[in-house]
Amino acid sequence: GESVGLHLPTLSVQEGDNSIINCAYSNSASDYFIWYKQESGKGPQFIIDIRSNMDKRQGQRVTVLLNKTVKHLSLQIAATQPGDSAVYFCGSGGGADGLTFGKGTHLIIQP
Amino acid sequence: DAMVIQNPRYQVTQFGKPVTLSCSQTLNHNVMYWYQQKSSQAPKLLFHYYDKDFNNEADTPDNFQSRRPNTSFCFLDIRSPGLGxxxxxxxxxxxxxxxxxxxxxxxxxxxxxx
Known part of the structure; x- marks a missing residue:
């Protein structure tokens, strides 16, 4: 089966700095990748997604990079703010099947 | 405006006592999913409905069942809840x-x- 994992369980950054959260996946057949943010006690909130025919996609303060050669996904958050503190999950899948999530990275913003 | 609504937000049940969790949506989406998320872990897919077609994950215990009576509603039934x-x-x-x-x-x- 597919596995999706994150390299670091906790990432601490200074407010205003850029954050990079990494993710590895194993199923080369995955054609859809997504990042969610989850605050304590809440459901996952969509951040950004990318299809396998792209290698980069930008949103508001966020960029997702996909490297299919090494099966690596990353989320870059520019100028991190206190409100960015949360657990970030990467997910992958294809079709109508549910997503396979990585373990999550807890992003901590230092003042 | 709430788009995916879950009730109740907090549910306490006794060991072995059947419990039902509900989900409704105002998005008219054709697929509905149930995930289980334990503390400090990623969500894990239990099953999903593609329209009326039920798709169970291979490792979802038989203790977990689901119903989707119409497009808007989906229920998760736990027949005999354990502490786990x-x-x-x-x-x-x-x-x-x-x-x-x-x-x-x-x-x-x-x-x-x-």
């Missing part, structure tokens, strides 16, 4: 077939088993 079933249960929806793969999550129901 205490978790956050997340409902999500998507509109497969229209080029939109994003899953929209509800706020979750936190289940406590005493």
């Amino acid at each position: 079933d205490a978790a956050m249960y997340l409902c999500a929806t998507s509109r497969w077939g229209q080029g939109d793969y994003e899953q929209y999550f509800g706020p979750g129901t936190r289940l406590t088993v005493t």
Whole structure:
């Protein structure tokens, strides 16, 4: 089966700095990748997604990079703010099947 | 405006006592999912409905069942909850077939088993 994992369980950054959260996946057949943010006690909130025919996609303060050669996904958050503190999950899948999530990275913003 | 609604937000049940969690959506999405999320872990897919077609994950225990009486509602039934079933249960929806793969999550129901 597919596995999706994150390299670091906790990432601490200074407010205003850029954050990079990494993710590895194993199923080369995955054609859809997504990042969610989850605050304590809440459901996952969509951040950004990318299809396998792209290698980069930008949103508001966020960029997702996909490297299919090494099966690596990353989320870059520019100028991190206190409100960015949360657990970030990467997910992958294809079709109508549910997503396979990585373990999550807890992003901590230092003042 | 709430799009994926889960009730109740907190549920306490006794060991072995059947419990039902509910999910409704106002998005008219054709796919609905149930995930289990234990503390400090990633959500884990239990099953999903593609329209009326039920798709069970291979490792989902038989103790977990689901019903989807119509497009808007989906229920998660736990027939005999054990202590290990205490978790956050997340409902999500998507509109497969229209080029939109994003899953929209509800706020979750936190289940406590005493």
